[in-house]
Amino acid sequence: MIDLATKYMGLVLKNPIIVSSSSLTHSAEGVKRCADAGASAVVLKSLFEEQINADVKALADSSVSSYHSEEWDYIQRMGLDMNADEYLKIIEESKKVTDIPVIASLNCISSDLWTDFAKYIEAAGADALELNIAVMPRQFDEDPDKIEQHIYNIISNVKKNISIPVAAKLGPYFTSMPRVAKGARKAGASALVLFNRFYQTDIDIKELSHTSKNKYSTPAEMSNTLRWISLLYQQIGCSLVGNTGIHDGEAVIKQLLVGARAVEICSTLFVNGMGQIQVMLDDIQKWMQDKGYETVDDFRGKMSFKNSKKPDYFERQQYIKAIVGID
Numbered sequence: 001m002i003d004l005a006t007k008y009m010g011l012v013l014k015n016p017i018i019v020s021s022s023s024l025t026h027s028a029e030g031v032k033r034c035a036d037a038g039a040s041a042v043v044l045k046s047l048f049e050e051q052i053n054a055d056v057k058a059l060a061d062s063s064v065s066s067y068h069s070e071e072w073d074y075i076q077r078m079g080l081d082m083n084a085d086e087y088l089k090i091i092e093e094s095k096k097v098t099d100i101p102v103i104a105s106l107n108c109i110s111s112d113l114w115t116d117f118a119k120y121i122e123a124a125g126a127d128a129l130e131l132n133i134a135v136m137p138r139q140f141d142e143d144p145d146k147i148e149q150h151i152y153n154i155i156s157n158v159k160k161n162i163s164i165p166v167a168a169k170l171g172p173y174f175t176s177m178p179r180v181a182k183g184a185r186k187a188g189a190s191a192l193v194l195f196n197r198f199y200q201t202d203i204d205i206k207e208l209s210h211t212s213k214n215k216y217s218t219p220a221e222m223s224n225t226l227r228w229i230s231l232l233y234q235q236i237g238c239s240l241v242g243n244t245g246i247h248d249g250e251a252v253i254k255q256l257l258v259g260a261r262a263v264e265i266c267s268t269l270f271v272n273g274m275g276q277i278q279v280m281l282d283d284i285q286k287w288m289q290d291k292g293y294e295t296v297d298d299f300r301g302k303m304s305f306k307n308s309k310k311p312d313y314f315e316r317q318q319y320i321k322a323i324v325g326i327d
């Protein structure tokens with residue numbers, strides 16, 4: 001009897017497939033569709049700090065010509081109030097229509113906006129909270145230590161007010177991923193979602209306008225996640241979740257083999273439809289049967305850096321071997 005259950009940040013999931021934050025999870029109806037298709041949990045569409053800031057800036061610009069930082073704080077909170085009720089309602093309704101864990105999601109730039117709001121998210125019934133931390137350093141003289149500290153402050157400020165688990169969804173661009181992973185854990189993250197996929201910017205040379213491209217990921221984008229989950233597995237004391245480029249059952253198996261607790265997916269569902277969840281689950285089950293595994297824990301982490309017989313496959317050495325043409 002094959003059992004696909006996995007534990008993630010203390011939540012018991014019936015299988016490792018979570019639908020990631022996206023328009024698929026923007027409403028209770030969307031959440032129900034994911035649950036009916038076999039997902040073990042959902043991450044709701046994020047409430048975006050950037051959107052709130054854009055809304056309040058438009059509001060402020062139309063009424064006053066300049067404002068002080070305290071005024072900005074005040075109108076930013078007004079913007080949050082304008083968007084918050086609807087978000088809390090989605091959490092409450094999602095909990096009514098499904099019995100799978102519902103993970104709320106906040107897009108965070110500043111370290112204090114969400115401190116109080118996180119409490120309402122918990123009270124609305126969310127099982128956990130994922131922080132989509134989208135700090136984009138643009139200043140030439142910004143101290144890297146301070147940038148990292150800012151990320152940790154976001155996590156600890158939110159975590160200190162709530163008891164539900166908090167996951168940090170991070171991008172892949174840091175000088176030292178192990179250091180940031182450890183710092184996020186110390187700040188209170190129970191899990192790391194690796195990695196966030198950033199908006200793909202582009203330029204239309206005919207129209208001379210800014211555009212975006214490749215809204216959806218491709219399977220070729222998964223290897224960075226595979227590398228870092230493998231390297232961090234059992235090193236930092238928190239759950240790791242694979243995200244970006246996971247499109248089929250084989251990809252999920254690989255993520256579990258390097259040590260992931262679960263995966264988050266959305267592009268493959270936009271491209272192949274919600275039925276893809278069941279296809280992936282069937283493929284995982286069949287592979288487990290062929291290999292003689294009964295539970296996910298029977299093989300989780302088997303191919304991680306720590307447990308692998310060839311750990312250098314996840315390091316630069318293989319790249320050097322490949323480019324100089326030696327085996």
Ligand SMILES: Cc1cc2nc3c(=O)[nH]c(=O)nc-3n(C[C@H](O)[C@H](O)[C@H](O)COP(=O)(O)O)c2cc1C
Nearest residue numbers: 020021022023045046132197217244245265266267
């Ligand atoms: C249409 C769309 C909307 C998204 N909205 C959000 C969002 O609100 N918050 C967030 O953290 N990620 C958002 N994402 C990113 C996904 O959650 C995910 O991290 C990314 O697409 C990589 O996973 P994938 O390869 O399975 O697509 C969105 C992605 C797509 C395609």
